[in-house]
Amino acid sequence: MHKGPTVFGKFFDWVDHRTGYRSFKDAVLLEHISGGARWRYVWGSCLAFVFILQVITGIMLMWSYSPGDSTAWGSVYFIQYEMDFGWLIRGLHHFGSQTMVVLLGVHMLQVVIAGAHLAPREFNWWLGLLLMGVVLGLSLTGYLLPWDQKGYFATQVATNILGSIPGIGAFLQKILVGGPTYGNHTLTHFYTLHVGILPPLLVLLLVLHLVVFRRHGITTPPVSHGEGVLNRPVAVVRDFVIGGLIVGVCLFVGVHIVTALTMGGMFWFFGVSRFFIQKRDVEYFWPGQAFRDLVACLFIFAIMLTLVIWGGHGNKIETPPAAEGQEPGLYERMAQAGRDGLGANLDAPADPETQGYPARPEWYFLFLFQLLKYFEGPDFLIGALVIPNGAMLLLFLLPLFGYGSMRKFGHFLGIVVVVSLLLSAGMLTLLALAEDSPTPYPLNLGGGTKDARERKDRFDQAAIEAKRAVQLAASAKPGESNIPQEGARELLRKDPLTKGPKLFEMHCGVCHKFSPSPNRPDYKGWVEKEVTPTGVIVRVFKASDLADYGSEKWIRGLLDAPADPKNFGLTKLDGMKKWREKINEARADWLKDNAEEGKRRIAEQEEKFDLIAKWLAQQKLERKFRDKQLEIEGTKAFEHKGFGYCRSCHTAELYKEDKKEKGKYVYEEDGGSDGPSFVGYGSQEWIRLMVMSPALRYERENHMPAFRPIDGPGAEALRQEFQAQFENTPVMPLSDIDRELIIRWLTRDYRVVFGGQTISAAPK
């Protein structure tokens, strides 16, 4: 800093006199680097840089994160999708952890290639290994914090491995997890480890690592003794080849091209720079090496940015387009880019109720995950504990092979061990990826199996649920989200689109079919014969097909063929069947009397049926949304005596001209009561009555059980009253919320159900 007579200078002189900071600074910056500054020394600094970035972004996240079973997902959601630049902060932290793991590998490789793990630097190697353990610990604990499905299920594998340690394992697991199952204390424990224990430990180890490092200085590669400079063209070609290889591998495993090119570009930049750099024999850290370190760090930062921006890891929130003149400006668009899908991945909220979630750890732990697959039964411990810990032990022992005449061998052994460990880990990772791939990998690496395709379905479903959860949590206005205080998992549990079909299958599907329908592109349907990977499921139905129930087409189909199994064919409901028989007989007579005239009359009747179907299909709407002309025409057809006379059995809302006032139309509820009422036919209220009290709709002929909540206070009284009135109708349990979920799904109203109240209005 400034010295001398300026005010600044005097101030710093004064500070230096009291603190001695200048000599401290010099001691730090003026490290001797014999052989001069080099690109190959940057990796350690890059690691430290990313760690500092993790600390900064981590503290930012703590500003808004809330560990807790009902709050964690919501708070991470809020960071990622609602807070200004939250997507960037979280994205950098998310990819920072992955970057650190990669850099650890590179740093380690560079250390053994230089032989820097050998005497007198053993302690530094050991400290490095401890640092690696801490970083992996941070990654593992961090992965759980968002409390999404992926972290929740993958981390259980890790804590179960802890539990498998003979003797003390079960105890340790219970303490770490904070009880027998995952919950609030799992999060508080992991959170404390992640932000309160492991980072300070890492800082401590890092400081020791650096102090010990300074004692012996950097290990210069053998080539710099003697000729002093590595043959320049060779180095340039090498850099270009490394860069190219990296780009190739990245593209192969599906990394975005911008990211791949930034990674490769770093090495190409190193290569090109060699034409401008003069090597010197001795140089200080400052500024030559510092400059290189900084450039490399900025490259790393740029790579992380490309991952956050182009990684495609977030989910886009679909919102209605902004009103004219209210479009977000450039700042808003950038600050809230999380809503466009930028940032880090957030899976659906953790839900212990989930069946068969395909838990996968973060990619850098996949090799350990894959290793587990090769050991059966009691051999499990070999894959889970013996091999990984054996590898660590081997790494710990490496420096001991560096004494005296063994040194050359030790150097060689280090390279062999580290390279083969990295290669095996890489290979196992590739195998794990291949095994999950629905299309086969080249070279018979795996994939393309039935299991993999099935798992792909499960992954796809998880992705759909993740997207849906985010959509339900968001409101149209950035900064306002709709997560209930019971916790984010309730969003999907009470989402008609997600839960409706499952509940339908469980409660209604025992009797009702649901054919695949173009109106439900995301539902596979519920049919007599389903081929699943585990075998063929055959179902026997006893009632109508409810696909598109209440639509014009459905009603028209019923009028055509009430006895068809997809209508009332399987039920004991006879009214409509008899009606149709009469129609058919009459038609046969018409044709017999006069073929021409008969055909005309049939066509006329068919038109009337079309009209009735159309009219009945709009009864589910509120009166004000119904087509008035159709109401008038429909009422006429409903009352038409030519065929069977609907109103002799059914009651409907008739829309007719007022008797007193000409030209004025009024509603009047009238008709018979042998068949079900058409008042509000197909509406949620109609279905609700049908579900809770089918006998009110179909009286004696009814065979559908009544579905009611039967375990709340007061429910028993209602049940007994109901049975007293309808003794033949069995009562089945169905909670209010589950019933509403089914009804909303049937009527394609996909808003979340909240204790019967709609809180979230996803597009209808």
Added chain:
Amino acid sequence: MADQERRTFLKFCVHGLGAVFAAVLGVPVVSYLIDPRRRQTAGGDLRPVSGIRLTELRMEIPVQGVIRDIRRDAWTLHPNDTVGRVWVMRTRDGNSAESFRVFTTECPHLGCSVNLNSDPSTGYTCPCHNGQFQLDGERIGHNPALRGMDSLEFEVDPADPDQLLVRFLKFRQTLAEKVVRT
């Protein structure tokens, strides 16, 4: 001297690149930290007061009512939560704008909830720093508050003569004048 120049150049680059990086990270970090500035206070619309039937109010005796509304707490949505309380007092017969007096219970000093004295005719006392107010909200005696209790705009529900509607707002504390807090 060439070496000196090279060193100077490199130092310049290091400082420059460092500054660029600090800006790229610094702007988002600051925006993120001050994100709460975008969050809005609940209220502002006419809301029904629950717990009070206007026709049953006795003259000059304040009764406390509750205002419920949507409340957003960062990520959590409370669809129907208590967002505030009001003291409502009848001052005259009928249901006109002069028939009632409505105050928020939030003390204008530092925001504690103001209590009605056990003898209602003597007015209100704040439990925190003994701010005392008359029934008309004016300050009494030596008082830490710089203004009287904050009155709120109200209307009687045209469809229900028992139902009071209040435009519930929060006001900044400690000031001598009433300023809405957003």
